[in-house]
Amino acid sequence: MLDYLKDLNEAQHEAVVRTEGPSLVIAGAGSGKTRVLTYRIAHLLKQGARPSTILALTFTNKAAREMKERIASVAGENVARYLWMGTFHSIFARMLRVEHEVIGYPSNFTIYDSADSKSLIKTIIKGFQLDDKTYKPGVVASRISMAKNNLITPMAYASNADLKSADKSMRMPAISEIYKEYYKRCRLSGAMDFDDLLFITNLLFRDHPEVLEKYQERFGYVLVDEYQDTNYAQYLIIKKLAAKHNNICVVGDDAQSIYSFRGARIENILNFKNDYPEHRVFKLEQNYRSTQTIVNAANSIIAKNKRQIPKTVFSENDKGKPIKVLSALTDNEEGFLVAQEISQTQMRDHYQFLDYAILYRTNAQSRIFEESLRKRNIPYKIYGGLSFYQRKEIKDLLSYFRMTINRDDNEALKRIINYPARGIGATTLTKLETVAVEKETSIWNIIAALPDYNYAGLNKGTIAKIYNFVILIERFSQLTKETDAFEAAKRIAEHTGILKDLYNDKSPEGLSRHENIQELLNGIQEFSITAKEQGEPDKLENYLENVALLTDQDNEKDEDRNKVTLMTVHSAKGLEFKNVFVVGLEEDLFPSQRQGEKATLESLEEERRLFYVAITRARENAWLSYANQRYRWGNLDFCAPSRFLNELDENYLEGLNLNKQDSGNDDQQNRLGYGQTTQGFAHRQPPSAFKTRESQNIFNKKLVSLKESSQAKSSFEGDDPRRIQAGMTVEHQRFGEGKVLNIEGVAPNLKATVFFQNAGQKQLLLKFAKLKIKG
DNA sequence: GCTCAGGGCATTTTT
């Protein structure tokens, strides 16, 4: 019995079996955190705790699913099914649907994703006649998000002097008004945004103690994964829910807290001991993932950080090879070096492609590596960028679904009222929206009862078109009630003409859009089938409940398995690879080292942790690479390697060849800069680390040859005719691939002579010839 | 109501 406990070391074992009272599990990178969490739950179940009394919260669907599967394999599927296990957002969305009456929302409330939020904010800004260059919707959205994460209501915001003066100094004094209006309109639309799911849960618990008590009573055990990433709203929910039984177990690693920009508070984990004086601490310090070299090198980076929970992460694995530093003079060379290393080590040491990951700070950095991998025919996959559920065609179809479930959903209505085109344009929509705002109701309520509103001043033709739209949605609503999710979805896709529309579009983009719709329908079919099998509700409404909370990483394809992974360091958290390249380590990419940015001690420490997270993804080998010079936004930029490279203990490195100099204290470093990064013509000076004569000479020599060849070398993808230059490879719809011989004229009358392999030399007016630029 | 030329702007991201 309990043989699963045998897999655990002493610290892990303790953390699993001490189930009562508050527990803080400090889990260093690769120390078996997920294992402890799952075994702890399994252990609770074995000891007789009912699954429905266990609340386990994670940050991603993937983490929740994996944990659930592992528990199912230990404790049985029938038990695992009844656990309250999921992401913060999905669990509390579920709770809010049950408790909708108390908070004055419909149970079928829509969940607005960030695009919906932004678009609503944009309309509000326009409606207030504010300039959206000053009031950037994204910035306003993040202010509102910040407020909600800190449980500041619109009212509280308006009377908060600090926030108001901060807004004023950003020249956006009206944010508090926008917040108020945004909050109101979400309610009128029967919609919650992501932050609302936590914010309103907090309001629910604050204003309805009887509801809080019900859940406090229910959850005998509360477990939280990645506790260092919780924001204030999440922190408070957990604290309240666990207050009765006090069986709270949080697992996390302060050294991996890298999400402060989205409201995560490292204080939550640092202060756990104050919140629960009678707590126990379990430290998982043995790293099972990586070589000693990697673990020690990573430790040496965060050693400088002041605020941390003391711990000694160690590895008993092989010492392993030193971390290799690749210093390239240009970004192209960096890409080349990385691809070369992959080819060589892969052949020499028989690795598969899935054993490699390339990690970078920003998504935009992926391009150069894509290119270099493509040149060597190395298969790769990229995470990040446009997610499946964010694609236009998917959002359009989902908006139809949303409208059939919650007709007050203004954002959905605005997307589809004229898609496919039915002659209801922007002017009409503005009129309708104005009336809706005036009457404090949803647009649907206006168009469903147009005569009551004097037809909103519309002409006869338009009224008829709107009437048809209303009928269509009514019909779909009926349909979704009568049939299962798949049948309803399929019929909607057909009847709206979306499917046919995309089917007729034979361009590559149209083809892929059609495929995407098919893929979505397949997913819905799968949902319908499983729901039926498990005896759960199988209506479109039920499918829609969670789809807003899904992301790309929730549907990985099989054919993508054996490929090199390209992703940001942030999204690599929780993953591991045998071989990891941490690339683009220029100082310029780290705000704490960028001139003109205010670096706080906190942000500097977080960047060290980011670097720590990156390195500890590697099991066997790690590479660190940087380029001293790259094209950024059309300018030649000089970069120094990040200071974090200098902070690494060189005993663990191979190939670091810098003029190390005293880097001074953090404050001095923050004021160091190497010229300007402004847009325009300002160029940077070579960094001081390269000011020895020798390195300067190499630098200059390389630079000259680079400048000479940059024209021919430059390659990119896109179809902006302004970017087309002689020497480029382009693709034409009819003539296929060709080489641009010369360009004359200025836009819009750019003429290009292009040599096509199959069609000979052609003069094209770029205005009419769509050329896709190829790498 | 749609298309296209030109301007302007660029962290990290899960839900």
Added chain:
DNA sequence: TGCCCTGAGC
């Protein structure tokens, strides 16, 4: 370099 936004013009 890529791409989103907008206003002008059809």
